[in-house]
Amino acid sequence: MNSVIKGAGYILVHTPDMVIHNGTTQTTERVVNPESEYLKELPSHLRSYEDVLAYWPNQTYIGNVTPAQLAEQGSTWVELKCPVTDRHGKYGEIMPQEEFLLLMQICDCFDVVKLDKDFVAAHKAAILEHPLFDESITSRLHDGVELSEIEHFVNEEGAEGLYDHDKLVGCVKRAHDIDHNLSAHVMHENLVSKASSVLALLHGIKNAGIDKAEIEYVIDCCEEACGDMNQRGGGNFAKAAAEIAGLAHATGSDTRGFCAGPAHAIVEAASLVAAGTYKTVAVTAGGCTAKLGMNGKDHVKKGLPILEDMLGGFCVIISQNDGVNPVIDLSILGRHTVGTGSAPQAVIGALVADPLARVGLKITDIDKYSPEMQNPDITKPAGAGDVPLANYKMIAALAVKNGDLDRKEMPNFLTEHGLVGWAPTQGHIPSGVPFIGPARDEMLAGELNTAMIIGKGSLFLGRMTNLFDGVSFVIRKNSGEVDEGGVSTEKVKKLIADSFRQFAATLAADDE
Amino acid sequence: MDLENQKRVKDFTEEFGPENVIVILGASEAEASGLAAETVTNGDPTFAGPLTGVSLGLKVYHVCEPEIKDEVDPAVYDEQVGMMEMVLDVDSIIEEMKSIREQYCKY
Incomplete structure (x- = not known):
């Protein structure tokens, strides 16, 4: 399935x-x-x-x-x-x-988040009116506390302040007196991640x-x-x-x-x-x-x-599989292994060219690639260039080296198989996945057949290994066939038709 | 340049002597290459890391510069860097690196 x-x-x-x-x-x-x-x-x-x-x-x-x-x-x-x-x-x-x-x-x-009661009162209505927040969610909202209590936690007890328009409106308290992993800073970071x-x-x-x-x-x-x-x-x-x-x-x-x-x-x-x-x-x-x-x-x-x-x-x-939505094709999986090496050539080979070659496809056979989709407005002024474009250039260059693409076709490849980046530079957020929603829509509309999603990770930042990492997979427009216990609907229809033909042939033989 | 990398460059320089250290960069843009090169020669221009105000004056090259390319087995270079050479704006990287070396390199 x-x-x-x-x-x-x-x-x-x-x-x-x-x-x-x-x-x-x-x-x-x-x-x-x-x-x-x-x-x-x-x-x-x-x-x-x-x-x-x-x-x-x-x-x-x-x-x-x-x-x-x-x-x-x-x-x-x-x-x-x-x-x-x-x-x-x-x-x-x-x-x-x-x-x-x-x-x-x-x-x-x-009970580590404390908000000023006036701030809660001013914005509570928006939470109650939010179309996706049902009563089980809105009933968790507390009325808030006096600002003096928040000031005490921030000034005396190491709480992380919560600000709005540069005004203290709340805090995240530490969840333990000496445990760094439950410090106010970590609790704040984790609660932001959880809430979003x-x-x-x-x-x-x-x-x-x-x-x-x-x-x-x-x-x-x-x-x-x-x-x-x-x-x-x-x-x-x-x-x-x-x-x-x-x-x-x-x-x-x-x-x-x-x-x-x-x-x-x-x-x-x-x-x-x-x-x-x-x-x-x-x-x-x-x-x-x-x-x-x-x-x-x-x-x-x-x-x-x-x-x-x-x-x-x-x-x-x-x-x-519902026979409608785009399929994740697990037969085409790219992975950067321990032995791959860290040269960009090896990385793109392992993530893009190799998985396609294993099923007899070329780099040019995939309609759209979604690698690191960072917004270039953010990265270019910082000297990091246009990250998605750099990825497309690497994919195109490898296609040229592999003989899948003529060198003078490289500029066309970038626009035909590439996208501009629109995701915020939030690490994991731009990494391939921003295109899954639009790709699904385009496949449902019949405008796109295949897309490769590429995730890359800089493991060396954790100082546990110097290795790089990455995985990729392909999404395909649904062919409409739904597997049922390993046998597709089309196959079942064919088997039944064959049986009827055989039965009819037997009847015809008996008549003779 | 990453703060930890700055620290490692500084430590290696103290251990082996600045005249014995060459920094090889692999950045994908001329500007980023220049910033990293400036960090290990004149000091951290962002004033954030251990090389702030520390002018090591080290020899620094980008891996796509001929000085490095000519030292490497062509087959290995093609396998490891060939694709990126096709992608990068090598000329502007070389120009930026030369400019930084001329201004700040002491060795």
């Missing part, structure tokens, strides 16, 4: 105050250079909520604009205003900071058009770790988010692999469904506070707004 992409959810959260207080570029700068010009200039470069709604890549991420429409605008969008400024899109939403802080409180099971994952899950389930009870397993593939001092990465973000999202019939686990985590998780989910272990699996990930404003110094230096002010989240629902 093949598995299919039943639906996908993509969410963004605008968190300008977390850029200042929680992004590691800024927290590091406050330690090494507290009086720096950058820290002084930073606040004037933050975007308003209206600005982030009118940003083309954000509207692409939530599905109000297609990747093709984004590409028609060129490859620099920071100066443009998207005519679509809706908060809600086909795949998800762009949540404002105020509501997200309340959602963090909803997701807190250990819950939002992504809710959108993913809605978009898949299924009942929450159908989800049997959840795989979280963010890049955070939760646990105490005795098990730093014990987990389980997946089950924690599933609880708040109301997935009473699900259990789950966490899969990690740096930026390659989502691709690993989807291969695992597709395999679990293909094996019949679970009928429906959700792959989900929330956003990362540490990466907010990561390239802020370059953006400020070049007079640009801080473009890394969005938390990203996504959810992909994978279910049994």
Whole structure:
């Protein structure tokens, strides 16, 4: 039984105050250079909520604009205003900071999130009116506490402040007095990831058009770790988010692999469904506070707004083949193995050329590739170039080396088989998966046949190995054939027809 | 340049002596190559890492520069770097690296 992409959810959260207080570029700068010009200039470069709604890549991420429409605008969008400024899109939403802080409180099971009661009162209505928050979710919201209590926790007890428009409106308390893994900083980071994952899950389930009870397993593939001092990465973000999202019939686990985590998780989910272990699996990930404003110094230096002010989240629902939705083809799997090596050539070979060659396909046989889909508006001013374009150039160059493509066809390959990047630089979020939603739509509309999703991960950042990592898989338009116990509908029809023919032949022979 | 890498370059320089260290870069852009080269010669231009204000003046090359390419077995070079050579803007990387070496390299 093949598995299919039943639906996908993509969410963004605008968190300008977390850029200042929680992004590691800024927290590091406050330690090494507290009086720096950058820290002084930073606040004037933050975007308003209206600005982030009118940003083309954000509207692409939530599905109000297609990747093709984004590409028609060129490859620099920071100066443009998207005519679509809706908060809600086909795949998800762009949540404002105020509501997200309340959602963090909803997701807190250990009374570590404290919000100012006036702040809660001012924004509670928005939570109650949210189309995806049912009573089981909204009833978790508390009324809040006096601001003096929050000030005490921040000033005296090491709590992490929660700010809105530069004003203290709440805090995340430490969950243990001396355990670093339960410090206020870690609790804040993990609750942000959990809350944004819950939002992504809710959108993913809605978009898949299924009942929450159908989800049997959840795989979280963010890049955070939760646990105490005795098990730093014990987990389980997946089950924690599933609880708040109301997935009473699900259990789950966490899969990690740096930026390659989502691709690993989807291969695992597709395999679990293909094996019949679970009928429906959700792959989900929330956003990362540490990466907010990561390239802020370059953006400020070049007079640009801080473009890394969005938390990203996504959810992909994978279910049994329904004969309609795009299929995850597990016969074409790319993997960067321990022996592959780290040269870009070896990496692209292992992830793209080799898996295709194993089934007799060429690089040019895949319609679209979705590698690292970072938004170039963010990376180019920081000297990191256009990341998706660099990937397409590498894939094209390997196709030339392998004799699949004429060298002068390289520029055409980039546009025909490539995409522009629209995802925020949130590590795991841009890694191949942003295209799954649009690819599903294009395949359902008959506009696309095959797409390869490529996840890559920089394992060396954890200082456990110098190795790189990556996995890839192919999504195909559904042929309409549904496997039933290993025999397809078409095959059953043929067997019955053959039987009738044989029977008719026997009757004819008897007549003679 | 990554803060930990800056620390490792600094430690190696202290251990082996600056005249005995060559840094080879593999960055994909001229600007990123220049920033890394500047870090190990003039000091960290972002003022964030251990090489802030530390002018090591090390010899530094990009792997696509002829000085390095000519030292490598052509078959190995083609297998490891050939594809990237097709992709990268090698000329602008060379220009940027030369400029940094001329300004800050001491060896």
